[in-house]
Amino acid sequence: MKLDRPVTGGPCWTELGTSDLEAAKRFYADLFGWRPETDPRQEAGGYTVAHLGDAAVAALSPLYQESQPVAWNVSFAVADADAAVAAVQAAGGTVVLGPMDVFDIGRFAVAFDPGGAAFQLWQARSFPGAGLFNAPGALGWVELMTRAPDRVTEFYTAVFAWTVNASEHYTQWGVDGADFGGMVTMDEKFPHEVPSHWLPYFAVENVEATADAALQAGGHLLMEPMSQSPTRRIAVVRDPQGAAFGVYTAGEEG
Template identity: 70%
Template sequence: MKLDAPVPGGPCWTELGTSDLEAAKRFYEGLFGWRTETDSREEAGGYTMAYLGEAAVAALTPLYQPERPVAWSVSFAVSDADVSARLLGEAGGRVLLGPMDVFDLGRFVVAADPGGAVFQLWQGRSFPGAGVFNAPGALGWAELLTRDTTRAESFYTTVFGWTVRPSDRYPQLGVGGEDFGGMLAMDDRFPPEVPPHWLPYFAVSDVADSASVAASSGGATLMAPMTVPEGPRIAVLRDPQGGVFGVYEPLTD
């Protein structure tokens, strides 16, 4: 991801809803070197921030609805959550929750695109989003897995004004020409029960080492380390509770 700070339309945050908050904290602290802090306020519901140094990079939360699957979600920065919520509805998406305020931190919306992939809108106030991107342990790429790339492209370019770098294999998504993610068509390799979704990728210094650490901590490798043609080395991993995420080694100039 070339973006190095939250900008309107770009990914600004990622969070995991998990069935075992304490176990997830231990897993990701060991994998990424995060320091975690759980908000002690009752109304915060166990919301836990993850830091690299003093910079917030992600969050871990309990499953506020027990029927929800364990999953990572991606938030996109907007200047007005209410206006963006209206736009996405007009473009064929659905508002699942909100718009609503989170203390003095900002205003958010949980939404789904026309294919069913869930994401969030974040209108930052005192908290704009992640304090670092692309560094080991920080968000560095956001990938949409969808069964209808044409409809998805139309939806997201309408709502966010994204740029799309065309490709038969893997269109890349950007804001103002700065790529932050890609779009992968879900084919027969994906079982019908796997819904369209957003997948965050975290930067790491060594993909193979990260896969090994994840496995030794109770996780699993879903896609073995591989090198993307003319791109980075990547892998897709799963934590012990079932949360799926990607890791990649940033390209050097």
């Protein structure tokens, strides 16, 4: 992505809800070199922040509700969570949680776009979001998988004022023209039971080596490593608990 820090309207954080927190901590620590730190407070519910060096890069948490799927989630930065929730509802989205305060670090809400993809809103206080983007092991791209491309394009541009860079093959989202993600239309190749969703991509030094390591650790490949350009390689992985994420060649942003 062409963003190197959290900005209003852009992705600022990604977090995994998983059925086996300890196994997930081991898997991603081995895969990306993350150092996980679990919040010891009982009210934090096992929320774990992963670090690269001193930078917070992602989070992992247990499933807090029976209906919550094992999945990666993407948060977008907003200046005012309450106003953003109102904008989501006015544009045809559905708010399912919040807005609510998270200790003294921020204000948070969970919503679904009109195509059924979940996303999160984050109003920062003491915690702005990820301290590192685009470096190996850090978030570098977010991709919306949807069956309603026209409707969700209208929705997200209304809610976040995203810029849209659309070609015949791919649509990219941006903040003031700085692209941070894209959109894929889910066609008949996608199983009917797979819902619309946001997919985070993490930068890696070597896509093949990362894919092989994920397989050796019990993961699965949803998309084999492939080239998007002479230097950019991507793959999509499902972790041992079932959460999907992408990897791409670090240094090939935007």
